[in-house]
Amino acid sequence: MSARPSVPEPSGRAGDTPPRAGAPARLSPHALLSPAQMAAADRAAPAAGVSGARLMAAAGAAVAREIRARWTPTPVVVLCGPGNNGGDGFVVARLLRDAGWPVRVALWGGRDALRADAARAADAWSGPVEPAGSGCLAGAGLIVDALLGAGLSRAPDETLRALIHAVNEAGAPVCAIDVPTGLDGADGRCPGAAVQADLTVTFCRRKPGHLLLPGRALCGALVCADIGMPAAALERLVPEVHANHPDLWSDVFPWPRADGHKYRRGHALVVGGDRMLGASRLACLAAARIGAGLVTLATPPAAWAIQAGALTSVMVEALPPDGALDQTLADPRRNALLIGPGLGRAPGGRGQVLALLAAGRACVLDADALSVFADRPAALLDALHGRCVLTPHEGEFARLFNPGPDAAGTAGDKRHRACAAARRGGAVVVLKGADTVIAAPDGRCVINDNAPATLATAGSGDVLAGGIAGLLAAGMPPFEAACAAVWLHGLAAGRLGPGLLAEDLPGALPGALAALAGLTGT
Numbered sequence: 283m284s285a286r287p288s289v290p291e292p293s294g295r296a297g298d299t300p301p302r303a304g305a306p307a308r309l310s311p312h313a314l315l316s317p318a319q320m321a322a323a324d325r326a327a328p329a330a331g332v333s334g335a336r337l338m339a340a341a342g343a344a345v346a347r348e349i350r351a352r353w354t355p356t357p358v359v360v361l362c363g364p365g366n367n368g369g370d371g372f373v374v375a376r377l378l379r380d381a382g383w384p385v386r387v388a389l390w391g392g393r394d395a396l397r398a399d400a401a402r403a404a405d406a407w408s409g410p411v412e413p414a415g416s417g418c419l420a421g422a423g424l425i426v427d428a429l430l431g432a433g434l435s436r437a438p439d440e441t442l443r444a445l446i447h448a449v450n451e452a453g454a455p456v457c458a459i460d461v462p463t464g465l466d467g468a469d470g471r472c473p474g475a476a477v478q479a480d481l482t483v484t485f486c487r488r489k490p491g492h493l494l495l496p497g498r499a500l501c502g503a504l505v506c507a508d509i510g511m512p513a514a515a516l517e518r519l520v521p522e523v524h525a526n527h528p529d530l531w532s533d534v535f536p537w538p539r540a541d542g543h544k545y546r547r548g549h550a551l552v553v554g555g556d557r558m559l560g561a562s563r564l565a566c567l568a569a570a571r572i573g574a575g576l577v578t579l580a581t582p583p584a585a586w587a588i589q590a591g592a593l594t595s596v597m598v599e600a601l602p603p604d605g606a607l608d609q610t611l612a613d614p615r616r617n618a619l620l621i622g623p624g625l626g627r628a629p630g631g632r633g634q635v636l637a638l639l640a641a642g643r644a645c646v647l648d649a650d651a652l653s654v655f656a657d658r659p660a661a662l663l664d665a666l667h668g669r670c671v672l673t674p675h676e677g678e679f680a681r682l683f684n685p686g687p688d689a690a691g692t693a694g695d696k697r698h699r700a701c702a703a704a705r706r707g708g709a710v711v712v713l714k715g716a717d718t719v720i721a722a723p724d725g726r727c728v729i730n731d732n733a734p735a736t737l738a739t740a741g742s743g744d745v746l747a748g749g750i751a752g753l754l755a756a757g758m759p760p761f762e763a764a765c766a767a768v769w770l771h772g773l774a775a776g777r778l779g780p781g782l783l784a785e786d787l788p789g790a791l792p793g794a795l796a797a798l799a800g801l802t803g804t
């Protein structure tokens with residue numbers, strides 16, 4: 283077998299071309315469509331001049347092409363289900379056999395259940411069709427999962443679960459068509475059991491379930507193939523969520539201007555605590571590296587000497603013993619505020635958070651700045667305003683948004699929980715994780731997919747919070763600043779590779795910024 287699939291590569295390219303006069307607007311390549319939206323596009327395609335059969339032929343051809351690009355000929359078992367996903371499987375089987383691969387087809391369900399395009403694709407397969415069961419996988423060098431597509435209508439029943447387990451235990455690589463069977467393309471969840479794929483080939487646009495965990499991990503490498511879906515079939519779709527990409531925010535990225543001045547690039551104020559001093563330093567360095575013109579760390583007097591000795595370009599000032607912030611906030615040029623990294627749970631923390639919020643400036647709340655409100659979330663949520671960004675991980679999120687039966691973020695998948703929380707707080711919510719979701723109170727939502735596993739390390743959240751504060755200081759709007767900082771954070775980590783420590787990240791930001799500049803032609 284040749285090299286295994288490795289790099290996820292959505293087919294969408296950066297930079298949409300503007301539509302010609304009279305032509306339908308082009309849906310962003312970063313739009314994530316729900317299975318229901320994709321099905322609507324499917325239904326609309328014939329009226330726009332592209333038949334379902336043509337789409338199925340293109341889908342099957344794309345899957346066969348991706349398989350042949352990754353594996354050398356090997357005995358293939360194509361598992362086909364009762365719908366159009368199964369129809370795609372029959373097309374793949376025919377194309378691989380025509381290319382000289384040994385191919386067997388196993389059908390889950392009766393031949394009579396196949397309808398329309400899927401039935402015609404099955405008719406075009408002239409080889410034998412076995413019943414799908416664990417026995418049919420013997421000798422497979424590659425399994426093609428064409429059992430179910432993205433619109434999982436219910437949890438797999440016992441027989442399907444047994445088949446899924448057999449696929450996962452067969453020891454052969456798996457190429458899933460559209461989604462690994464059992465994964466819900468809408469939300470990345472798998473109620474029951476799901477195929478673990480090495481490669482997933484989806485069509486037209488990705489779905490949220492391809493990016494959200496556990497779905498992302500089940501897909502293996504992800505390819506989104508262009509199958510010639512007509513733009514007119516997509517024009518009525520309003521995507522609710524996008525994959526994070528500079529196309530979404532590069533137009534407001536605050537690159538330093540030739541006629542610039544450090545105060546024009548903003549002044550980030552980080553309020554630190556007297557424990558975990560490194561956390562606030564990481565945040566300060568990230569804020570400075572990502573674009574703030576000045577950064578000040580306001581610190582309890584006991585920590586001043588240590589912090590001042592450890593920082594050079596970042597200014598360090600001592601707060602009064604009671605932690606009052608009026609003096610440090612007196613300078614209105616301190617236009618972006620951050621509190622949380624290294625704050626600790628000391629009693630004065632709540633008052634400091636509320637004082638920063640009362641200043642009405644752009645403000646990032648992270649870590650303990652959120653947790654100190656665990657017993658009275660409403661006191662925080664009611665004080666938030668539209669220029670706030672909250673950066674909870676799942677634990678901090680649960681403490682704020684899940685404390686009671688009428689809580690904002692209790693139910694649903696990660697995307698819906700983040701969106702509900704952003705609406706409740708009237709602020710941007712960055713719900714962190716390997717599949718970070720960024721949600722705005724106006725309903726915009728982005729899922730990030732460039733974070734390597736190495737980012738799960740102490741201090742990386744402090745760097746992210748500082749990065750967002752730095753971009754806010756430099757003038758970026760809150761939602762875009764959050765998306766950009768999350769993306770740069772992931773890129774910087776990816777460039778560092780294994781062995782990453784959080785203290786490496788601020789130093790890796792210039793390289794990530796240079797890559798961003800190259801990508802956006804800045």
Ligand SMILES: NC(=O)C1=CN([C@@H]2O[C@H](COP(=O)(O)OP(=O)(O)OC[C@H]3O[C@@H](n4cnc5c(N)ncnc54)[C@H](OP(=O)(O)O)[C@@H]3O)[C@@H](O)[C@H]2O)[C@@H](O)CC1
Pocket residue numbers: 320321324334337338341363364365366367368369370429430431432433434435436437438439442459460461485486509511
């Ligand atoms: N979009 C595009 O651009 C293109 C899409 N194409 C392809 O079409 C695929 C979507 O096709 P599709 O709508 O027929 O869905 P698919 O999953 O094959 O079958 C549905 C059947 O499964 C059943 N079923 C569901 N859950 C079940 C469960 N848990 N356990 C048991 N059964 C379950 C469900 O049963 P029901 O709920 O109706 O009882 C129904 O009978 C898509 O994934 C892609 O591969 C390309 O061909 C062309 C371009």
Ligand SMILES: [K+]
Pocket residue numbers: 367427428429430431458459460461462463
């Ligand atoms: K599938």
